[in-house]
Amino acid sequence: MNQKVIAIDGPSASGKGTVAARVASALGWAYLDSGALYRLTALYARQQGVAWDDEAALAQLAAALPVAFTDGAVLLDGQAVDEAIRGEDIGMGASAVAALPQVRSALLQRQRDFLTAQGLVADGRDMASVVFPQAALKVFLTASAEVRAQRRARQLGLALDGAAFAQILADIEKRDAADRSRTVAPLAPQADAHILDTSALDIDASVKKVLDWYRQI
Numbered sequence: 001m002n003q004k005v006i007a008i009d010g011p012s013a014s015g016k017g018t019v020a021a022r023v024a025s026a027l028g029w030a031y032l033d034s035g036a037l038y039r040l041t042a043l044y045a046r047q048q049g050v051a052w053d054d055e056a057a058l059a060q061l062a063a064a065l066p067v068a069f070t071d072g073a074v075l076l077d078g079q080a081v082d083e084a085i086r087g088e089d090i091g092m093g094a095s096a097v098a099a100l101p102q103v104r105s106a107l108l109q110r111q112r113d114f115l116t117a118q119g120l121v122a123d124g125r126d127m128a129s130v131v132f133p134q135a136a137l138k139v140f141l142t143a144s145a146e147v148r149a150q151r152r153a154r155q156l157g158l159a160l161d162g163a164a165f166a167q168i169l170a171d172i173e174k175r176d177a178a179d180r181s182r183t184v185a186p187l188a189p190q191a192d193a194h195i196l197d198t199s200a201l202d203i204d205a206s207v208k209k210v211l212d213w214y215r216q217i
Helices: 016-027 034-048 055-063 088-098 101-112 127-131 145-156 162-181 203-215
Strands: 003-009 030-033 067-070 073-076 120-124 135-142 194-197
Touching: 003 016, 003 127, 003 203, 016 030, 016 120, 016 203, 030 034, 034 055, 034 067, 034 073, 034 088, 034 101, 034 120, 055 101, 088 101, 088 162, 101 127, 120 127, 127 135, 135 203, 145 162, 194 203
Parallel strands: 003 120, 003 135, 030 120, 135 194
Antiparallel strands: 067 073
């Protein structure tokens, strides 16, 4: 039986978080930013002095992660960390901890608990493959690395060329490689997923496409 879930997976900076949040708002459903949980784990580990390759210690932190999503804010141990978890270094840390089986296991049920009767839009990298394999709609949202780097640079108020932009692009390509090559839940579209390339689409068009697919079910 299909679950009342729209699972949206995709690479870093593809826009899946913005699209997923907008789709959830349009439907009146709950929203899960699963990537935030891995970013929070990486940030919390840094705060606690735990290395990003210490699998057993990281799993313990993940299982007891003091996180709350309140009124659009992300709280870690009662402190707002929205900006702190969006840095490129924490993004790389998220990729590192997400490659560890014990960490993924510790966070699996926490993610599934976000599903309620109202429905859920969940974005991440293994929403369709592992967390919600019975999702009513599976979407793999992507864009070229160049476009994603441009979007990230605009968010940061940086020029779309020069050394800073080159570093953003390199970081995105490095994270893509890490996400695709990890042995546990590698980033890849499911056979029954709809592929949505947003390279030439704005947010409104992307949201409309996902909603159209759902309404055709």
